Amino acid sequence: MEQIDGSTLEGGGQILRNAVSFAALLQKPIMIDKIRASRKQPGLKAQHAAGLNLVGRISHGSEMQGASKDSSTLQFTPGDLVAGSYSADPGTAGATTLLLQIALPCLLFANSNGVNTSTLRLRGGTNAIQAPQVDYTERVFLPFLQRHFMVNVGLTIVRRGYYPKGGGEVSVTVPTMKEPLPAITILDRGTVTSVRGRAYVAGLPKHLAKESRDAAVALLVKKGIDPSVIDIEYVREDAAKAFGAGSGVVLWAETDTGCILGGSSVGQKGVEAAEIGREAAEELERNLTQGGCVDEYLQDQWIIFGVLAKGKSRVRCGLPLTLHTRTAIWLAEKLTGVSFTQIPDEEGKTMVLECEGIGFMPKSHKETPQDIMEER
Structure with a gap:
């Protein structure tokens, strides 16, 4: 059973999610201790436990111990992954996007x-x-998977849910792969051709969304973005499709080489609407200034897919590499045996992450009658 120290580097839920996913795929039993040890409230939260039990149901015949709220140790012996219809509900405002991850x-x-x-x-x-807002997952992460890994995942927002009650729901369709993921090469960020986005409120006056939108546009223009390429809508969510009150801004910039980079901010009590817009714009502008082909969130989210892909993947990332990225690399190397190479550019402004993927496909998918006869 592979031992994993859950307090390593980022020391949060990301280790848990990636480790359990790798274990389920590779049929490798794992034991994770010191789960979220560095957090104010260590151990599993309801959202983590819901995600673990979701994988337990997908992995038929698996054994899982410690997948309950406040647990600091998890043991997982995977079974057979089986496609089908599944659901998960932490009963809180725990992020649906992290359940998807x-x-x-x-x-x-x-x-x-x-x-x-x-x-x-x-x-x-x-x-x-x-956590990634569902709009980021829909507009940045899933298009990235489709363009580069040829994976077409469908996502429908049935109802939005906000802190502290949650109550949101998303429906996701996931294709069953018939061959390994392709390796990817993304080295040229290119020139920004459009900046789009969404400023929203639910259960609050619509003018607050407009204030957020206007502040985001003003800051982007001040930072040198051509106003003619900016298109950010502002909306008040339909009460029938939103549970609770909330607000926020999600932005995404597209380039002429097909890169998509995001920036976002979530409204919090006591924070002015204009400040929410500025925070999202500042995050987007920071990601653009760093010069990477992926933003600071895609920087670590592509790692698990690059490791599973067949062939050498190379992705240019902005610096510094995030703690989540360093953690994803450490865990991938530990559980799969891959090695990542980090190649800085001459000016030290960006870093190309490079790895030779394992070309993963479950053995059961590979076996044809001819394969079985040859093994015999």
Whole structure:
């Protein structure tokens, strides 16, 4: 059983999600201790436990101990990944996007069992702090997977849910892969051709969304973005499609080489609407200034897919590498045996991350009658 120190580097939920996904795919039993040891409230939160139990259901015949709230140790012996329809609900405002993160790699390579597409119904928060907003996942992360890894994941926002009650729901469709993911090469950031976005409020006056939008536009123009390429909408969510009150801004910039980089901010009590817009614009501008082909969140999210891909993947990232990225690399090397090479540019402004993927496909997917006869 592979031992994993859950307090290493980032020391949070990311170690948990990536480790369990890798374990389920590689059929490798793991034990994680010191889970979220450096957090104010260590151990599993409801959202983490919901994600772990979701993988436990996808991994038929698995054994999982410690997958409950406040637990600081987890043991997981995986079973057979099986495509199908699954759901998860932490009963809190825990992020639906983080539930998707842990389940997605597992479902991509699940035994189809005659099912070519799996479905997920994920409940909880859709727009929260310390997690990707669902709009970022929809507009940046999933298009990245489709363009570069040829994975077409569908996402529908059924209902938005906000802190502290949650109550949101998203529906996701995940294809069953018939061959390994392709390696990717993304080295040229290119020139920004458009900046789009969404400033929203739910259960609050619409003019607050407009104030956020206007502040975001003003800052982007001040930082040198051509106003003619900026298109940010402002909306008040339909009360029938939103649970609770919330606000925020999600921005994404597209370049002429196909890169998409994001910036976002979530409204909090006591923070002015204009400040929310400025925070999102500053984050986007920072990611653009760093010169990477991925933003600070995609920087670590592509790692698990690059490791599973067949061939050498190379992605230019901005500096410094985030703690989440360093953690994802450490865990991937520990559990799969891959090695990452870090190649800085001559000016030391960006870093190319390079790895030779394992070309993962479950053995059961590879076996044809001819394969079985040759083994015998």
